[in-house]
Amino acid sequence: MFSLTVADHIMVAHSFRGDGFGPAQRVHGATFVVEAEFRATALDEANLLVDIAAARIELRRLLDAIDYRNLDTVPEFAGQNTSTEFLCRHIHGRLCAAARDGRLGESGRKVEAIKVLLRESPLAWAAYDAEVG
Template identity: 75%
Template sequence: MYSLTVADHVMIAHSFRGEAFGPAQRVHGATFVVEAEFRAPRLDDANLLVDIAAARVELRRILDGFDYSNLDELPAFAGQNTTTEFLCFHIHGLLSAALAEGKLGEGGRAVRSLKVLLRESPLAWAAYEAEVARAAAA
């Protein structure tokens, strides 16, 4: 299985609901390093897994949707505790849709799984990994 990873970062503010979150119930900030790892059993005709430039552009486009924002104020996150784990799942869904739409090049149509990892610090991170839906032509 081949893999290719692109990375970027995002800065957000948010708060959590529920006593389990202790002081994080108050508004606080976080900077996440975001990694997206694409996996496929084969390369395309140009020997690419996905177009790296396209993957970086798409990841940035997704992150621009909430970078430098208070997630508590965005409709996309209404009613959600925007934990690191939840944000991994959210980004995974948007990248999976981009793959299905062919936004990461023809090689992207062969991607079988995707892992999104958010690093909160050098000591703590979370990830979400799952298979991606294949386009009908794949």
Template identity: 75%
Template sequence: MYSLTVADHVMVAHSFKGEEFGPAQRVHGATFVVEAEFRAEKLDRLNLLIDIAAARVELRKILDGFDYNNLDDMGIFAGQNTSTEFLCSYIHGELVRAIRDGRFGEGARAVQSIKVLLRESPLAWAAYEAAL
């Protein structure tokens, strides 16, 4: 299995609903390093898994949709606890949509799975991985 990973970062504010979250129920900030790993069994005719530049551009477009925002105020996240795990899943879904819409080019049609990992700190991170 081949894999290719691109990374970026995003800065957000948000709060969580539920007493389990203690002080995180108040609005607080988070900076996430975001990694998107694409996997495929074979390479395209140019010996690429996916175009790195296209992957970086599409990941950045997704992140620009909520970077430097309070997620609590965004309709796309209404009623959600925007946990690290939840954001991994959201970004994954948007990357899958971009591949299916052809925004990565035809070579990306061979991508079988994507793993999205968000690092909150050097000591804590979460990931979501699923097949396309």
């Protein structure tokens, strides 16, 4: 299996609902390093998995929708705890759509699986890994 990873970062604000979250129920900030790993069993005729420039541009485009935002005010996230795990799955879904639609280059249509990893700190991170489907 071949893989190619691109990365970027975002800064967000959000709060969580539920007593188990303690002080995180108050609005707080988070900075995430976002890694998107694309995987496929074969390369294209140019020996590429995806167009790395297109993958970086598309990841940035997707992240721009939530970067420097209070996620509590984003209508799409209404009623959700925007945990690190939740955000991984959200970004994963957007990247899958980009791959299927050819926004990662034509070879991106052959991506079989994507893993999205968000690093909250050097000591804590979460990921979502699934087939493009």
